[in-house]
Amino acid sequence: MLSQFVTVLSLAALSTASPAFRNATLAAEALASTTAIAPHAIDCENTAQGLTKADCRYLSTIGFAGPGSNPSSSSASDIWVGSDGPNVFTFANKANTDVVLVLWDDSNSYASSFVTRYAPKLTVSIAAGGRTAVSLANGITGAWSAVYRGGVAGSTKVSANGQVENTWGEFTTGAWATVDVTRLITMDGNRFSVKVSTGCVADNTRCAYVCKSGSTCWLSGSYDLIGCKNQPNNNAWYGGADPEGGCAGWSNGGKVDVEFL
Numbered sequence: 001m002l003s004q005f006v007t008v009l010s011l012a013a014l015s016t017a018s019p020a021f022r023n024a025t026l027a028a029e030a031l032a033s034t035t036a037i038a039p040h041a042i043d044c045e046n047t048a049q050g051l052t053k054a055d056c057r058y059l060s061t062i063g064f065a066g067p068g069s070n071p072s073s074s075s076a077s078d079i080w081v082g083s084d085g086p087n088v089f090t091f092a093n094k095a096n097t098d099v100v101l102v103l104w105d106d107s108n109s110y111a112s113s114f115v116t117r118y119a120p121k122l123t124v125s126i127a128a129g130g131r132t133a134v135s136l137a138n139g140i141t142g143a144w145s146a147v148y149r150g151g152v153a154g155s156t157k158v159s160a161n162g163q164v165e166n167t168w169g170e171f172t173t174g175a176w177a178t179v180d181v182t183r184l185i186t187m188d189g190n191r192f193s194v195k196v197s198t199g200c201v202a203d204n205t206r207c208a209y210v211c212k213s214g215s216t217c218w219l220s221g222s223y224d225l226i227g228c229k230n231q232p233n234n235n236a237w238y239g240g241a242d243p244e245g246g247c248a249g250w251s252n253g254g255k256v257d258v259e260f261l
Contacts, residue, residue: 042066050081050124050132055100058149059123063158066119068103078137079105079121085135086253087173089144091124092131094259095190097148099126102164103134105142113143116162126260138174138252143182145169146260148190159185166190169202169258170246179256180225180246182209184217191261197254200231200247207231207246 044056048070056067071077074085083090091101104112104120111118121142124132136142145164147156159165167189171179179194181202187210194202202208206227211217225243250256 048123050122051100052125055098055123055125055147055149058155059100059147062147062156063116063162064119064123065115065117068120068123070122070124074135074137077121078140079103079142080135081122081124081132082135083133086138087136087140087177087250087256089134089136089171089256089258090131091126091134091144091258091260093126093128094261095148096128098128099149099260100124100147101126101132101134101144102147103142103144105140113164114162115164116158136171136173138177140173141171143168143170144258146190146192156190167192167204169194171256173254175251176248177250177252177254178246178248180207180209180228184209184211184223187211187215193259193261194247195257196247196250197256198247198249200249202227202247209243 042056042060044053047056047067050070051067071080072082073080093099101124102120103122106112126132145166145168149155156166163185165186168182170182191204208227209223209225211223217223220242225245228245
């Protein structure tokens, strides 16, 4: 799929295989043109299960609009914490510090990734050495990142545009199921590894969107997709004038293992 952190010049050009909410200059301009939202503190005394108060307070400090609702069943949401769905993403924290999994979907179209304006779907604390499973229905487009509090790479911040300034994982479930890594928001983000049940791997150097130069990029021609053409037997794909691709082969149900490093 096409990275969600890419400027899109034509809304009509979007397809199921190309997620319909990507960081775009269009989106940033649209948000900037609306009435500014005054900074406010999150109520961290009554957060959803799965997010510690300390992590909630840090998200508030860096500007999150709110914590995720962290639903725990399919009756409450098409994305929920648990391992009983058709698509199961298991997030394991192999880093030397605690992290917060931040996951959003396309419910707010282009603006979903702007966490200073919209609360993400999930904000789940994962202690060092811990793991959590997330289930997703088919037909979902979304992305995730991680907020680190300390560690080798330092604490994660929010970008000037209001997005998690770290490496992202991007996904579509269902008939066009695909997952990839994007480093376009920052080439200096924390590393993580993604492996799908077909054997395809996405990480910093495989099925990853990277900038051709500089630490961030989004314009057509300024980025590339690396390490996908070398995995044909593992259902990786690559194509398009501006490269599109990712780890596929898990249509309408699959398992994806993510390790934060």
